[in-house]
Amino acid sequence: MDATQEVITVSLDALVLLPDNQIRQQMSWRTVREYAELMRGGERFSPVKVARIDAANEDRGFALVDGWHRVSAAQRIGLRQIEAVLVTPKGPYEIPWLAAEANRRHGLPLSRADKRNVFQAYVRAGKHRKGRGTAVKSAREMEKDLNGIVSRHQLPKWMQSDFPAIYAAMKGNGFEQGNDEAGGLMSPDMDEEYAKAARAALDEYMACMRAMKDNRKARKVLTDAAALVTEVAEAVTGRREWPKAAELPDF
Numbered sequence: 001m002d003a004t005q006e007v008i009t010v011s012l013d014a015l016v017l018l019p020d021n022q023i024r025q026q027m028s029w030r031t032v033r034e035y036a037e038l039m040r041g042g043e044r045f046s047p048v049k050v051a052r053i054d055a056a057n058e059d060r061g062f063a064l065v066d067g068w069h070r071v072s073a074a075q076r077i078g079l080r081q082i083e084a085v086l087v088t089p090k091g092p093y094e095i096p097w098l099a100a101e102a103n104r105r106h107g108l109p110l111s112r113a114d115k116r117n118v119f120q121a122y123v124r125a126g127k128h129r130k131g132r133g134t135a136v137k138s139a140r141e142m143e144k145d146l147n148g149i150v151s152r153h154q155l156p157k158w159m160q161s162d163f164p165a166i167y168a169a170m171k172g173n174g175f176e177q178g179n180d181e182a183g184g185l186m187s188p189d190m191d192e193e194y195a196k197a198a199r200a201a202l203d204e205y206m207a208c209m210r211a212m213k214d215n216r217k218a219r220k221v222l223t224d225a226a227a228l229v230t231e232v233a234e235a236v237t238g239r240r241e242w243p244k245a246a247e248l249p250d251f
Contacts, residue, residue, distance in 0.1 A: 006085070006086065007047050007083050007084070007085055008083070008084055008085075008086065009081050009082070009083060009084075010050060010062055010081060010082055010083075010084045011080065011081055012071065012074060012075060012079065012080060012081060012082055013080075014061040014062055015050065015061065015062055015063075015064050015071060015082075016053060016061055016062065016063045016064065016194060016197065017064050017068070017071070017197070018063060018064075018095075018194070018197050019197065019200070020096060021063060021064065021065065021095050021096050021099055022068055022099070023096060023099050023100045023103050023110075023114055023117045023118055023121065024068070024103065024110075024111075024114050024117075025111060025113040025114055025117070027068065027069065027072065028069065031069050032069050032072045032073050032076060033073075033076075035069055035070060035072075035073035036073040036074075036076040036077050038073075039073055039074060039077055039079070040077050045070050047067075047082075047083040047084050047085045048064065048065075048066060048067025048070050048071060048082060048083070048084045048085070049064075049065040049066040049067060049084065049085050049086075049087050049098070049099075049102060050062035050063065050064055050065055050084045050085070050086060050087070051063045051065050051086070051087050051088065051089050051095055051098075052086065052088075053194075055088070059241070059242050060242070061242075062084070062086075063095060065087055065089075065095055065098050065099050065102070066098070066099050066102035066103065067082075067084075070082070093121075093124040093125050093126070094125045094126075096117070096120075096121035096124065096125070097121040097122055097124070097125035097127065099121070100117070100118040100121045100122065103118075104118065104147070104149070110149075115149045115150065116158065116162075118146070118149050119146065119149055119150055119155075119158055119162070120162055122142075122145065122146060122149075123159075123162070123163055123166065127145060128142055128166065134169075136166060136169045136170050138152075138170075139152040139153075139155045139156055139170070140152045142155055143155060156170065205225070208221075209221065209222075
């Protein structure tokens, strides 16, 4: 970590874990268990990376950029907070690319599917373009950027399959920024993405409740859920403020 980076303490409840920001196809639950045991024993890990949901208001929470295994381990042992470093992406599509860059430098080896996700994150973040224009880099230049993710010989095949309009630009057929055919590069509706993630979490909650055999434990979880529903209802209707998402820097 850069010594100049500010470390803050973030509430785990304030973290938004969007599946599209996770480069890896699968979590390593063995790694999560190992991290959890180390955390329980007092081991300190490097801070995770987060981005503000709203650059002007940190109380709206944070999107997790890097540190999925560390966050899962912290949740597993009941921690309420985690140390984090703030990053500032240029837009929603840059978050997966920042995550990809972090995962290339540490952690578990990337699978072939993970590498394909890195490539897609690279293109969606606009890193395949030269500067701020619409000119597209050569396959050799992209290979150098991606540093071992895909060869310049394989890259055009991936581009043709995943981003056909950009592949056409590479072939000299023209590519206009903002073209509806530009391989799915339109800006996403982030509120809809958060809504999808919330619904997925509700589905997982229902599955876990259905699987529980001890009704006393189930009632305790139900009580916790009811309290959260009340808190969210009051915040959404403006009767109370959202809880603070982060504390002061930890010096």
